[in-house]
Amino acid sequence: MKLTNHLLHKDFRLNGRSFTSKIDLLRHAESISIPLHSVIEEWLSDTPTIELKTSGSTGKAKVIQVEKQQVIHSIKATSSYFDLSSGSKVLHCLPLQYVAGKIMLLRAINMGWELDLVSPTSNPEIQPDKTYDFAAMVPLQLENSLLHLKFINKLIVGGGAVSNALKDKLSNVDCQVFETYGMTETITHIAVKPINHVHAESYFMVLPNVEIFTDERNCLVIKAPKISKEIIVTNDVVQLISNCKFQWLGRFDNIINSGGVKLNPEEIESHLRSILKERFFVAGMPDRKLGEKLVLVVEGQPKSAEQKVQLIEKIKKLTILHKYQKPKEIYFVEPFKETTSGKIQRQLTLEVHDLVPKA
Incomplete structure (x- = not known):
């Protein structure tokens, strides 16, 4: 079976290995870990949707169903914004059971990236003999990886607040670091904010095909028809700077x-x-x-x-x-x-x- 499935790019590499078929990939994934195999099997199945699990930080964790085509739209938006194409070298160090780690893997599979999958510890293993085009981390991982950021060109950070002290430490690194805004319902981020170098911003900029406005509580409302059929009303209090920029102020429920x-x-x-x-x-x-x-x-x-x-x-x-x-x-x-x-x-x-x- 040749790699003709539109969900699986022929150039996808996992830890340096290429694959001749869907079965070849699934067998290799199973030899690495059950979570890895489960994510790939679900993505390459005939079902039109996948499951995404919310974190539960502001309420009870829940599982939602999203269409694979919506996931692909999200993947394309991220890849376009960060100028990532097939053959891009990417580091993956996030847990696969949550949306950020799951979508990072699916981006690589769909776009044909060369993905290095490492253990999702607080101190990710970054090989000093490799240079990566892209990576994603949570703030603690970023804090512990400062000495290794010279091996990464662009990095997104999410899952928690980035402290001012950490931002100060990032001012002298070559890696371009972007804070992200998003949630499970938006299939990870719909907005990004550069936080170091001369391009550092106080505001989030939305990705293409995303409209934003606020409700009577000054909470962000998101209209992104390519990734969600419903208009998403958040509990995030924001200040709108323009029709594509906003400053996040906090949670309404806090x-x-x-x-x-x-x-x-x-x-x-x-x-x-x-x-x-x-x-x-x-x-x-x-x-x-x-x-x-x-x-x-x-x-x-x-x-x-x-x-x-x-x-x-x-x-x-x-x-x-x-x-x-x-x-x-x-x-x-x-x-x-x-x-x-x-x-x-x-x-x-x-x-x-x-x-x-x-x-």
Whole structure:
């Protein structure tokens, strides 16, 4: 059987090996891992759809069905934007069971990339004798790979916030790094933002064939008929810069109403990252006077009274924060609850550590 299937490009290579048929590829995939075989088998099957699993970071994880043709449109948009064609050398270091890792593999299969698949650890194995055209990582992987970025030309990062400290470290690397915006329903990213070099931006730029606007909550609404039959209404509060650019401000469902003042946790957290090395988040806790009071939750063992005072003083000196954006209390707890893909589950963390009543 020749590689005539439009889902499988004849030039696709996996860890240096080419394939003469679909069966040849499936046998090789099975010898590597069951997840790899499952993804490829599903993609090359006769069914018109594939399953994608949401992360569960903002609610219960769920599985959705998307059409393969929609996936192909997403693949083409990414490949066009980053100027990737058949024969492009690509590093894959993401878990295959989640949408980012799954779609990265399908891009390679469909576009005919030469893919190196490595273990999806927090410190990916990057061969120093190879140069890659493209790669995708989560922020922790990127942080741990700074010395190896010289072997990668373009890299996208998603799955979590990229701290200002990490952005500063990226300013001196040759690799072009792009932060992505997207979700399972949009088949990974629909917008990207360069975050280093002279092209660094504060705003996300949407990919081709994507329209954006906002609803009455100032949340992003996405119209992308080639990848979704439905208009997607998000809970992401944004500022529209133009009909193709937006600034992400935070999650509507995370907004804290403290004494009538609406506080955006993600905005506050972006400023606190300059003084905190540990993982943390801010949240609203019930308060008789304010309705909700702003608190800071830091991952780690409780600090001494002196250390806590020192942290409070550092926060007080952050002039970029208004007085109502400064946490009223600080809690140290461990561990944070997180999804299997590593995203912090804020509400569940508060509940298991008895900081708020269980839902």
